[in-house]
Amino acid sequence: MSFAQVNGVSLYYECITSTRDSEETIVFFHGNGFDSSRWGHLIDGLKEDYHLLLVDLRGCGSSEPTLGEISWDLFVDDIYALIQHLNLQKFHLIGHSFGGSLAIFFTARYPKLVKCLILISINVLFPEMNGSTVIKNYMALIEKYGMTYILEHFLLPSLTVYPFRHEEAQRLYNMYADVPVENYTKLFQLQIEQRPISELSQIQSPTLLLAGECDTVYPSSFQNMTAVLIPDATFYVVPNAGNALFIDQPDVTVQWIKAFIKRKMNSPAAAKSVKQSEIASSVQHMWDSFLQTLLPIRKNNEPVMKVELLSGFRVTLNGQEILNGWNKRYAQNILVYLVLRPSCTREDLCDAIFPALPLPIALRNLKVYLNYLKKLLTYEEDQNSILKTDRKHLYLQGKIECDLLDFFEYIKQTLHHEDNEMEMYESCKRLFRLMRQKEIMPGIFDQWFIEMKARAEFRLGVLSAWMSEQEKKRGNLMKAAEFRKLANYYTSEEE
Known part of the structure; x- marks a missing residue:
């Protein structure tokens, strides 16, 4: 220096x-x-x-x-x-x-x-x-x-x-x-x-x-x-x-x-x-x-919400993290469903999150849960909420960013390169660098979410196995072994 x-x-x-x-x-x-x-x-x-x-x-x-x-x-x-x-x-x-x-x-x-x-x-x-x-x-x-x-x-x-x-x-x-x-x-x-x-x-x-x-x-x-x-x-x-x-x-x-x-x-x-x-x-x-x-001046004061789901649950609204309140009244479960299923009805949400409850009871309970979530997702001085509802539909209004949706899109783009070995190899390397840990989508146990997680892990298992073979061909035996372990992790019946 x-x-x-x-x-x-x-x-x-x-x-x-x-x-x-x-x-x-x-x-x-x-x-x-x-x-x-x-x-x-x-x-x-x-x-x-x-x-x-x-x-x-x-x-x-x-x-x-x-x-x-x-x-x-x-x-x-x-x-x-x-x-x-x-x-x-x-x-x-x-x-x-x-x-x-x-x-x-x-x-x-x-x-x-x-x-x-x-x-x-x-x-x-x-x-x-x-x-x-x-x-x-x-x-x-x-x-x-x-x-x-x-x-x-x-x-x-x-x-x-x-x-x-x-x-x-x-x-x-x-x-x-x-x-x-x-x-x-x-x-x-x-x-x-x-x-x-x-x-x-x-x-x-x-x-x-x-x-x-x-x-x-x-x-x-x-x-x-x-x-x-x-x-x-x-x-x-x-x-x-x-x-x-x-x-x-x-x-x-x-x-x-x-x-x-x-x-x-x-x-x-x-x-x-x-x-x-x-x-x-x-x-x-x-x-x-x-x-x-x-400058990032939002038209009509449009809110920006970022939801992290890939390695854990975290929500920021207009740059401010919402730390508390997610373990009450199914707030986390409902928000995750609305982020990943942008347009849905009240009945859709009840079927996904409360499958064991009779629909009339689930809909009645949902009113209480939605009022709570609306308050949790308020922004600005006039207490507007990013959650909008009518008699039938639910949706999030504003710019919604989600790392899990980006990750799914990245997997999709990577699989599109299967006809070009070099492009797929480079795309796979970038994909796995995005992951901070082996386990993806932790902490949510609704059946619809578990099924989505299983599909994602299956694709990751396929890509991990493919990368293992690629690294072996390139003489990178330690990396090949690491990807083989990763493939076994994602395709194991126990997991």
Whole structure:
């Protein structure tokens, strides 16, 4: 670990020497909530041809926390002092999101230092008045629901295409969870309020802009408009990638970065000149249609409920966990049935949960149980409930997420790959990584649920046996034995 005392702050940095005799260096600026450790997906692909300098920005990662006000000038001064400390002359510069805005400010001030500029997932073009609206709404959401809610329901789905329980998504989740909320919001406010719009036309370096196809934070259409204002800019959309496209598609990202630098260093392109006013109306029009989807503000105050059933029972409603009350009046049993059978009648539910009771008695009891569950599932100040009923039907109103339904879908998708051995093998590996324990769907003993569990375990047994044979073919005998034990566990008559 290396630290440099520069500009009144201790900055953490890491220098990675090229495995070849290279004279080229790439400097990396990470995004808000990230640190230098998250560039690992690009390092292996770039370190052969370039020396790499990774830095934790002031107040981020292992660098010294910053007190008081921050500004772009302060961050630029930090980086320039570090560059001088390390005696770097000229280099290529990569910036992601917040780090991309910083890279623009830095390049505009020190144009002779930056050979090529690569901007990943940046958006500086939206009207000033809407920027303040974004900040106000975002801060209100953090204050009301907490950073965990923002992270799980807004940031992660836009940062990556990986599902929430995938190891890559979990790494991002844990990284963001460790970031002090005060620091995150301070950088977010700076990024929104002070955008490098006028600096775009000052950039003299060849610039590559990369946008993720699935990025809902900074849509590719807005990033393309940003590229128009940079004199010598190239814009690409990375397919099947979110905001952190270097995590979702590292190989493509490396390939395009290397090709861009090589091409621009060999034959610099002629710069273009575009006035900002020429696209102002287009930006405003695009923003008007997009603003409502930028932040997770639920239309008509639509609730979001997440139900975990795969490894245990857990319910969160609008980011708040409901801890108590599930062992009374069949609340857990009824909710699970409604989550897994979204549209049902009162009679359906009684047949499934109270099969031994005469239907009139079961229906009479159900009224009491439903009133209790409605109170348990209330949200907001007006005490609305996510559970809706009429004389015949029952349903949950809002956005319902369930890890068990996602798991069933993953099993289905895996089985669809049976004609392609390699795809099925990779899909199986991802499937079993999602499981935190052997036993699935514990703690619920209604007959309909037990039958569903048995069908799922049978499919897992088949896939475990198949994986055992695959690992044996690949010479991974220990893994083959583990999957064989797993297959026996799921197909055992005792189980």
